Amino acid sequence: MSASGKPWSPLLIDRIDRLSRVRENWWADGRRVALVPTMGALHDGHRALIRTARRLGEAVVVTIFVNPLQFLPGEDFDRYPRRLEADLRTCAAEHADLVFAPSRSEIYPADPEVTVCAGAMGRVLEGATRPGHFDGMLTVVLKLLHLVRPDIAVFGEKDGQQLALIRKMVTDLDVPVRIQSEPTVRDSDGLALSSRNAYLSDAERSSARALPRALFAGRDAAGGGRDAVLRAGRKALDDGAAASPPVELDYLTLVSPDTWTEIPPGMTGPAILAVAAKVGDTRLIDNLPLVLGPE
Incomplete structure (x- = not known):
């Protein structure tokens, strides 16, 4: 419930210009903003990230965007689960303030020519099996950090190589954000939630x-x-x-x-x-x- 006693309902935005206006208002109010970037299909692991963002921030933004740049040809981009209505209910239950769920054309009006290179760390293990995956991941994360301009961004430790690369990018490119990690959430049988x-x-x-x-x-x-x-x-x-x-x-x-x-x-x-x-x-x-x- 909100302070007024009404059911909590996060603001749903799908356009960058509207997101910018909200963010400018938060800046004017001096609110500390925490970001949780996701590709949707939210589960209890994402809930833990949002709870951490809620604890650390005064305004919580959850982004939902299935990023085509980090999928290789033949991977599961088309069948990746998309459940926006269910995700909005999850965000409401965890008291997120804003859900940014843009279309592909909103994030990439044209195929990007300038992208982030993940470097040597992005070419081993997952990067060796999925060449180019981490370049695409870092590119969209950097775009979201620029668009939301959070004080804190929260990521899960399950994707450990991804987390290490994001920390490296933020350090190397002087992105003014604190990266907060959250331990892997596991189901009762031990399987990491995904x-x-x-x-x-x-x-x-x-x-x-x-x-x-x-x-x-x-x-x-x-x-x-x-x-x-x-x-x-x-x-x-x-x-x-x-x-x-x-x-x-x-x-x-x-x-x-x-x-x-x-x-x-x-x-x-x-x-x-x-x-x-x-x-x-x-x-x-x-x-x-x-x-x-x-x-």
């Missing part, structure tokens, strides 16, 4: 549970060092590969939290165990922070 989970059949979801099992097994073995982590994680994924349908592993790797480069043998301290695999036609990613002990 809009793409809706693609999974019951059997595929059962197989997909091998991903979080591998991560947690690796974290439990972290005191024994890098090789112990990878051995424990691979054992869980071997079980997934034998399931029906099988888990088709892309990578399981330990990386630096800042650079997403592979951890060399003998290194100790903070690291991220990252995994990507296909189950059926659905590609899933997940990661878990841990602290490596000596080998």
Whole structure:
């Protein structure tokens, strides 16, 4: 409920000029603005992001835009779930103030010729499997940061490489925004919440549970060092590969939290165990922070 006792209803805007007018009013009032960029199909993980934005900001903006620049040919752009009415109800329940849901032509009146280059970090792991994906992601995030001009932007840690790249972009390009991260939200079976989970059949979801099992097994073995982590994680994924349908592993790797480069043998301290695999036609990613002990 709002302060007046009426049901909370965020302002829905689909045009940049209207968004700019609202933002100018907030600036005049001195309100601290928190942004949650999304592609819609909101779930409890997004709710956690909005709650964090609500806690940190005096005005909360949720953007809903399925960004074509970060989808490769043959990927799921056309079938990516679009549920604006349900998303608006979620935003209302979490007391977002404004939902910016522009059309493709509003964000890209013409195909952009100048885009963001993700650099070396954008060419490994997810960037190697999906070349150009991170360039497209960073381009739209930078556009949204310019359009909303938030004080704070909130992102989930599930997309860890994406988060690291956004932090790097904001630092390298002197974007005046604080990047706030929120831990991965998991379902009761351990699977990280993702809009793409809706693609999974019951059997595929059962197989997909091998991903979080591998991560947690690796974290439990972290005191024994890098090789112990990878051995424990691979054992869980071997079980997934034998399931029906099988888990088709892309990578399981330990990386630096800042650079997403592979951890060399003998290194100790903070690291991220990252995994990507296909189950059926659905590609899933997940990661878990841990602290490596000596080998």
